[in-house]
Amino acid sequence: MLIRKMILNNFRNFKNTEINFSCDPKKKITIILGQNTYGKTTLVKAFIWCLYKINLFEDKILLNSDISDYLLVGKEETAKVMVEFEHKGVSYRITTKETYSRSSSDNIVVAKKAYSTGLKVVEQNTIPISENHIDEEIESILKPELKEYFFFDGETNSIEQVSAKKNLTVAVTNILGISTIEAFKEYYDPHRSDSVPSALRKDLISSDELNAIDLNNQLEKYTQQRQTYLDEIETIEREINELDNQLEEKNNLLDANKDVEKDQNDKKRLEKEIETAKFDKDKAFDRMIQIVNGSSAFLKILFAKSFVKYNLKELMEKSSFKSNSSYKGINEEAVNELIKAGRCICGAEIKNGNDAYRHLMEAKQHMEPHDYSKYISDFVSAEASNIYNAETICENIRSEAGIVNNKIEAIDEYETRLKTIRERIEGRLDVGSIQSEINNIMYQKGHQQSVLENSKSKIPDIEKKIDDINEKITKSSEANEENAFILKCIEYSNSIYQLAITQLEQSKMEIREKLQDEVSTIFKAMYHGNREIIIDENFRASAIVTDGNQDKNLDKSTGLGTVVNYSFVAGLMNLAKQSLLKNELTNDDNIGESYPLVMDAPFSNTDDEHIKNICKTLPIFCDQIIMFVMRKDYNYAIESIREQVGKLYRIQKESETDAIVCEEDL
Amino acid sequence: MSKIEIDKKVRREIIKWTHYYFHKKEMNQWTKSNTVNEIVKIIKKEIKENVD
Incomplete structure (x- = not known):
């Protein structure tokens, strides 16, 4: 081309x-x-x-x-x-x-x-x-999947990545002429209903027409079933290949952004911490407001507590009513009742002017309601408790205000650090989201692989059934000259199928070896360092240092990746234009192409x-x-x-x- | 099925013809079934003339 x-x-x-x-x-x-x-x-x-x-x-x-x-x-x-x-x-x-x-x-x-x-x-x-x-x-x-080997669009298909693609087998084998052998395998496949041997078998004349119809129906059923599985396998393999490409792309992105991973993690952590600090600050502020709203009475005391304390002290010290001369639990009304009755509880007579009467009259002065000292004492005690409560509230408000203040300072500090990180990673991709996309692709790939294995495992069994039915059709055919001729044709057809299978495997090995030699020669002409090219079984090329250890820290400044890939593509092209595969199935057709x-x-x-x-x-x-x-x-x-x-x-x-x-x- | 001796020369001829029909298919946009029928015809012809 x-x-x-x-x-x-x-x-x-x-x-x-x-x-x-x-x-x-x-x-x-x-x-x-x-x-x-x-x-x-x-x-x-x-x-x-x-x-x-x-x-x-x-x-x-x-x-x-x-x-x-x-x-x-x-x-x-x-x-x-x-x-x-x-x-x-x-x-x-x-x-x-x-x-x-x-x-x-x-x-x-x-x-x-x-x-x-x-x-x-x-x-x-x-x-x-x-x-x-x-x-x-x-x-x-x-093939469209080969376009990136020949059309290097600088933005989407970097030549740097070509030789490291996951599955180069399809690309390489197609360019290098294996597709012809694959076509032979397909056309001469006895397990396909649209193949040469199947068409030949239809010409066999059966000795038992009814049995032949039944066998042909069974054959149709199994060849179709096999084809369905093969189509499914092809679709899944394509999907897995696509997932591999996506994985490769994401891993490259991950590698390219690895240096910002710590910053991105720190950024996420700081964003979360700012969010938590803002929440805690708001909560503390709300609690402070609640304390203030729910403690208005105490707050009056709170603001006037020093005056209240002073006044209470004065009241206690200067009052003529001494609480220690008061009668506790007895009041003036009870004494009046005793005087009215004329006799005390102890049995003494109370008479106007006698000693008991005078003593009671004197005692009445130290009883309620004449004696306010108890009220004052209770008031002082209640006020002291209020002051204690007010002080506790004050302490709580101070504590919440402290939290608010600390959180504001923390938010300021986090935001300063976050700003620096944001500036450093501006325009870079989010490693975390790439990683989660990779995990998702890996999950899908795992699922597809298990479906693929399941479909593949069905094929040998179906092929055995097809072989058995073909054998039965052969056996049930009439022993006549015409059938013998058709069977001979089928045998030739089967021998070509076997040839295709054998040559397909051999050709892949042969191509890999030749590609390795070719790419190595070109690489040596282009690269002035101390490395060699290795092509693996999936036709991926990598440059290794000569002691055999793969050097993962390729020197990007010299464009080693570019050199590897140009060597690979040039080697591939050079083989494509040669008549590379010389074997019974390709010798006439494979004329090579530029x-x-x-x-x-x-x-x-x-x-x-x-x-x-x-x-x-x-x-x-x-x-x-x-x-x-x-x-x-x-x-x-x-x-x-x-x-x-x-x-x-x-x-x-x-x-x-x-x-x-x-x-x-x- | 009784095994027969495969004549490599005949097989090479069939392969050569198959290539020819692959090429014809590509050039003339034949269907697969069309191509298979042509290959079947040529197999019969080759075997009739050279093996039978």
């Missing part, structure tokens, strides 16, 4: 732009220069949208703003991208469009969602690709020396390189690639909503 041309109409900030890419094997590099915000990433995203209808823009409206601003209600305008490319000797022209209109509520809305049309030129005949087949056709050329490498801002985080090494090495292994770069990065690279640049363009920004791509002299 080599990209020849791209035309954009009313697409984002490109109203009418045509770019012709260099396909010359000696001048395989196309450079597109553009400053930040000029639209370099838009052009990379345009490739992806055109081929896969995947809209990677945050603002999903693709129509040029100038065009949409002047769009009248009821009228329509279309954003369009056309990509022309060549694959295995066939030229393709894919055009993807999305139509917009202005709604009566004055909004720009999608009138017709993205749809693609296509043409292909086979042996000088132009054939339209039907709309139903266009996605399938593009997928057969370059792929383009489209790179947006490819040298961020890479030092000068590695930029030069990458630029020198990539063109050796890749047949087409399309590079979107800023002029300053191009100046670093130019020395190494000057001879290989076939086309040079510059994005010229006429306005925020209008950019054009101009060709420059080499």
